[in-house]
Amino acid sequence: MSTAAEAAVPGAFVELAGRLADAAGPILKRHYRSGVAIQYKADASPVSDADRESEAAMREILEAEVPDHGIVGEEYGTVRAESEYVWVLDPLDGTQAYVTGKPTFGVLIALARGGAPVLGVIDQPILEERWVGVAGQPTRFNGETVTTRSCPALDQAWLYTTSPQMFEGPDLRAFENLRGRVRRTVYGGECYAYGLLASGFVDLVVEGDLEPYDYMALVPVVSGAGGVMSDWAGRALDLASDGRVIAAGDGRTHAAALGILAEGGGRG
Numbered sequence: 001m002s003t004a005a006e007a008a009v010p011g012a013f014v015e016l017a018g019r020l021a022d023a024a025g026p027i028l029k030r031h032y033r034s035g036v037a038i039q040y041k042a043d044a045s046p047v048s049d050a051d052r053e054s055e056a057a058m059r060e061i062l063e064a065e066v067p068d069h070g071i072v073g074e075e076y077g078t079v080r081a082e083s084e085y086v087w088v089l090d091p092l093d094g095t096q097a098y099v100t101g102k103p104t105f106g107v108l109i110a111l112a113r114g115g116a117p118v119l120g121v122i123d124q125p126i127l128e129e130r131w132v133g134v135a136g137q138p139t140r141f142n143g144e145t146v147t148t149r150s151c152p153a154l155d156q157a158w159l160y161t162t163s164p165q166m167f168e169g170p171d172l173r174a175f176e177n178l179r180g181r182v183r184r185t186v187y188g189g190e191c192y193a194y195g196l197l198a199s200g201f202v203d204l205v206v207e208g209d210l211e212p213y214d215y216m217a218l219v220p221v222v223s224g225a226g227g228v229m230s231d232w233a234g235r236a237l238d239l240a241s242d243g244r245v246i247a248a249g250d251g252r253t254h255a256a257a258l259g260i261l262a263e264g265g266g267r268g
Helices: 011-031 049-065 095-099 169-179 192-198 218-224 251-263
Strands: 038-040 046-048 070-073 077-079 085-093 106-113 116-124 129-134 158-161 184-187 204-207 228-231 245-248
Touching: 011 049, 011 085, 011 106, 011 116, 011 129, 046 049, 046 095, 049 070, 049 085, 085 095, 106 218, 116 192, 116 218, 129 192, 129 218, 158 169, 158 192, 169 251, 192 204, 192 218, 192 245, 204 251, 218 228, 218 245, 228 251, 245 251
Parallel strands: 070 085, 158 184, 158 204
Antiparallel strands: 038 046, 070 077, 085 106, 106 116, 116 129, 204 245, 228 245
């Protein structure tokens, strides 16, 4: 018997998410390590033709297939935000990795229902790796079920974050406090780090200053693999969250890390 969470995600939507990733991937492959021109947004973040073409291809499919659904995209904004179902697209998460030739970027595709993420895809087209998370179902990596690993103590945890530049002021103090309590900290993972966590190779990912298109797709992937993902106060993530996230493969690690972040002076 289907659960309410499973019923929230029709199989046709899961298939559609896969087709979106299939459309975006070849575009990113074509531009990868090609010397694609880089522009800079008002916030100084990089963007390229690969980002724009990838999102445009996905939006074209959505407008044709589910014209009543909303779309939130990094490059082309928001339409029909009041819809029951809203697709949240990051056509190229990890542009800095992409334009410097490092294959830790990915296409992020999420489906939110009532503001909460119920479907998520992390697609790495160069390595041909794809994680798919669906509410109420186990996460799959290239079609095979994956699970997070046990990590009973914080001092055993491998921590990932994209960059320490994501944190400022009290948040930086909080992160540095946590960094000093784990086994090892690795930088530069982008969305790929969350896939590695879901597959049992990483214990903890902590980041700040994210937008919904950066984190919404990650939540079903992490939770469906047995992990926990929340904001820094332990609240469930949705379209209105403040962009500070913590993902852990083991609930004990998640709880311990939340406590350390609070000790460090981060916002509650």
